[in-house]
Amino acid sequence: MKGHYKLALTALLILLAVLPVQSFAKDMVAKEPPKSLDKLYPPVNKEQKWVQQMHKISGHFGGVFVDMGEQDWENAEKHAARFVESYKEAADMVPEWKDYFDHESARKFAEEVKTRDAARIGKAAGPVGKTCGKCHDDQYLSVWTRYHWPSADKIAITDPVDEKELKYGKYMSLLSGAFKGVTVNFGEGQYDRAKKALGGFKKRFMELKSVCSKCHTGDAVKQFYVGEASAQAFDGMEAELNSPKPNPGNFWKHVGTLGYEGCKKCHLTHRAYAIVQEIWEEKEEARK
Amino acid sequence: MKRIRILLLISALSALLVVAGVYFAVNYGSRWIPEPLVQLAREPDLLENAESKKCSECHKLIFEAWKKSRHSRAWVSETYIKNSEDRSKEKCLACHIPEMVRAGVKPDPRLWNRDEGIYCVPCHVFGDAPPGTPPGATPPPACAEVENSPPCKGGRGDSLPVVTPASGTLAMNGPYDLFSPPHPTRQNPDYRKSKFCGSCHQKTLKEWEGTGSEKTCQSCHMPPAEARLTQKFILGLFHAKKPVGDHGFRHGEIGDADLAMEARIAGGAIAVALTNQTIPHLVPTADNGDPRLFLYAVLRDAAGVELEKYKEIIAPQLETALPYRKTAEYKFPLVPSAKRAEIFLQYQPAWSKERSDVRRIQMDL
Numbered sequence: 001m002k003g004h005y006k007l008a009l010t011a012l013l014i015l016l017a018v019l020p021v022q023s024f025a026k027d028m029v030a031k032e033p034p035k036s037l038d039k040l041y042p043p044v045n046k047e048q049k050w051v052q053q054m055h056k057i058s059g060h061f062g063g064v065f066v067d068m069g070e071q072d073w074e075n076a077e078k079h080a081a082r083f084v085e086s087y088k089e090a091a092d093m094v095p096e097w098k099d100y101f102d103h104e105s106a107r108k109f110a111e112e113v114k115t116r117d118a119a120r121i122g123k124a125a126g127p128v129g130k131t132c133g134k135c136h137d138d139q140y141l142s143v144w145t146r147y148h149w150p151s152a153d154k155i156a157i158t159d160p161v162d163e164k165e166l167k168y169g170k171y172m173s174l175l176s177g178a179f180k181g182v183t184v185n186f187g188e189g190q191y192d193r194a195k196k197a198l199g200g201f202k203k204r205f206m207e208l209k210s211v212c213s214k215c216h217t218g219d220a221v222k223q224f225y226v227g228e229a230s231a232q233a234f235d236g237m238e239a240e241l242n243s244p245k246p247n248p249g250n251f252w253k254h255v256g257t258l259g260y261e262g263c264k265k266c267h268l269t270h271r272a273y274a275i276v277q278e279i280w281e282e283k284e285e286a287r288k
Numbered sequence: 289m290k291r292i293r294i295l296l297l298i299s300a301l302s303a304l305l306v307v308a309g310v311y312f313a314v315n316y317g318s319r320w321i322p323e324p325l326v327q328l329a330r331e332p333d334l335l336e337n338a339e340s341k342k343c344s345e346c347h348k349l350i351f352e353a354w355k356k357s358r359h360s361r362a363w364v365s366e367t368y369i370k371n372s373e374d375r376s377k378e379k380c381l382a383c384h385i386p387e388m389v390r391a392g393v394k395p396d397p398r399l400w401n402r403d404e405g406i407y408c409v410p411c412h413v414f415g416d417a418p419p420g421t422p423p424g425a426t427p428p429p430a431c432a433e434v435e436n437s438p439p440c441k442g443g444r445g446d447s448l449p450v451v452t453p454a455s456g457t458l459a460m461n462g463p464y465d466l467f468s469p470p471h472p473t474r475q476n477p478d479y480r481k482s483k484f485c486g487s488c489h490q491k492t493l494k495e496w497e498g499t500g501s502e503k504t505c506q507s508c509h510m511p512p513a514e515a516r517l518t519q520k521f522i523l524g525l526f527h528a529k530k531p532v533g534d535h536g537f538r539h540g541e542i543g544d545a546d547l548a549m550e551a552r553i554a555g556g557a558i559a560v561a562l563t564n565q566t567i568p569h570l571v572p573t574a575d576n577g578d579p580r581l582f583l584y585a586v587l588r589d590a591a592g593v594e595l596e597k598y599k600e601i602i603a604p605q606l607e608t609a610l611p612y613r614k615t616a617e618y619k620f621p622l623v624p625s626a627k628r629a630e631i632f633l634q635y636q637p638a639w640s641k642e643r644s645d646v647r648r649i650q651m652d653l
Contacts, residue, residue: 042376154373210605213576214371217379
């Protein structure tokens with residue numbers, strides 16, 4: 001009984017030690033993922049074939065240690081053999097990545113499982129686990145940027161003022177111009193113009209609420225950026241402009257809140273990858 | 289001569305009796321029909337991801353209605369393709385190409401026959417395993433981190449028992465307890481409940497629940513009409529008429545009684561009041577679509593020249609849609625030389641840029 005427990009713990013510890021831990025390189029650059037991945041992801045493929053393959057290899061890799069903990073050596077060997085196979089399959093799926101794989105280490109690992117010696121198995125698992133980690137460090141971010149993060153630039157927004165349809169980036173420029181229309185006029189003491197500009201700017205800003213559902217399926221996200229904090233900032237600006245003597249201190253405070261809650265916070269989460277996608281797109285255009 | 293007539297009469301009578309017997313057996317006494325006979329009539333392929341065309345061989349009218357519904361366009365809709373980035377956004381597949389619809393459970397996406405969007409089989413064919421049955425074993429470590437992600441289901445080292453459409457004994461599920469020779473049926477009261485629709489219309493269901501309305505989605509969007517379920521030559525006549533729900537899933541028809549629009553002059557402005565009088569959800573309502581109402585007020589001078597044009601956008605995504613039995617008021621300031629005002633409301637569905645008039649009021653100022 002005691003020996004059994006110890007083995008289970010050892011198996012777990014080995015697994016934790018060899019499983020890839022994310023540790024992105026400091027000088028990381030997001031390179032475009034290889035072309036052959038296209039056929040392993042939607043829209044070209046119906047399924048996310050690469051992710052499925054990852055589950056397959058990690059299921060067998062982990063399976064060895066689970067069965068080892070249960071002293072089910074027969075199944076541990078089966079998992080080891082299937083791990084070697086699925087690891088090979090993965091390498092064949094993306095030829096550009098073939099150097100990341102070390103089939104010799106994988107084969108050795110499967111051999112060592114047959115010895116039923118935890119220490120030897122653990123030692124042989126190390127080099128294999130490293131190959132997982134190396135590729136993940138290099139490629140994860142690129143793959144997510146290309147295949148998982150939806151592209152803002154493919155979204156069109158209809159300007160509620162002019163009723164013209166604009167691409168996302170163009171709409172942002174328009175929005176930014178409208179924001180400036182408010183602040184510049186206020187700075188010059190042209191309160192009537194600022195007030196008129198604020199009306200249009202608010203409509204354009206609030207129109208962003210209709211964009212969330214193109215990527216998010218729940219309404220809860222709308223508490224952010226386009227939620228209460230921004231609405232209050234607009235109310236505050238309006239109140240100042242409606243008063244006989246607007247207070248610049250108050251006005252700029254609300255401008256600051258909107259700029260941070262309404263623009264900056266969204267950019268921090270949503271623009272980072274949009275920037276990488278844009279660079280790739282420009283490269284693609286240049287190639288054509 | 290007389291003999292022949294009697295014989296003819298007898299055979300006509302017995303034929304009638306047989307017909308009546310079959311009619312009775314099919315509609316009221318199906319348990320007396322011998323099992324081998326039932327098996328003879330069965331068409332097992334109907335339960336194996338049949339295309340809607342196959343169902344139309346018998347359910348012709350239902351098929352034709354469905355074909356006109358938006359459900360039949362859910363995957364091929366241009367606006368959908370555009371917004372889902374060529375159908376590659378993972379989050380956007382489930383409700384547009386469901387594998388099976390179980391009341392109250394968000395579906396998983398399917399791999400086959402995607403072009404038909406939301407069609408007969410996912411809504412009607414599945415086994416009798418209870419929905420939401422958890423997988424039979426704990427997933428391996430790598431999968432545990434990404435539970436609920438669809439790829440995890442099929443891609444594990446060893447496939448785990450997950451509830452699929454085929455879990456349990458397959459049948460055609462529907463609102464009736466009836467006998468259908470070509471395929472087994474199973475009565476399921478969920479088909480007449482709003483939560484069936486709410487598996488996908490999640491936001492609309494929540495709105496509906498908030499109103500406390502007793503009327504189900506089906507009662508308005510699938511209004512029943514006394515008819516036969518099937519139109520198969522002759523054989524169809526053996527089944528009694530019953531209420532059949534309109535599979536056109538009616539949309540966009542805002543009736544006169546549904547929405548009230550009134551305009552008056554108050555405090556130097558035109559005040560327009562809109563009231564959603566009968567529809568127990570927001571108007572318009574949406575999950576991921578973006579249907580809109582546009583309210584315009586155009587002010588003209590005596591010569592008919594446009595002086596000012598105001599606009600309000602009424603849309604669920606902008607959080608400005610009209611709640612049940614509440615009045616929303618919009619104020620449009622008058623301008624000095626305005627003599628006439630035209631106030632009109634237009635509707636734009638989620639899936640098109642085309643607008644249609646809902647209401648129009650002319651006012652002398």
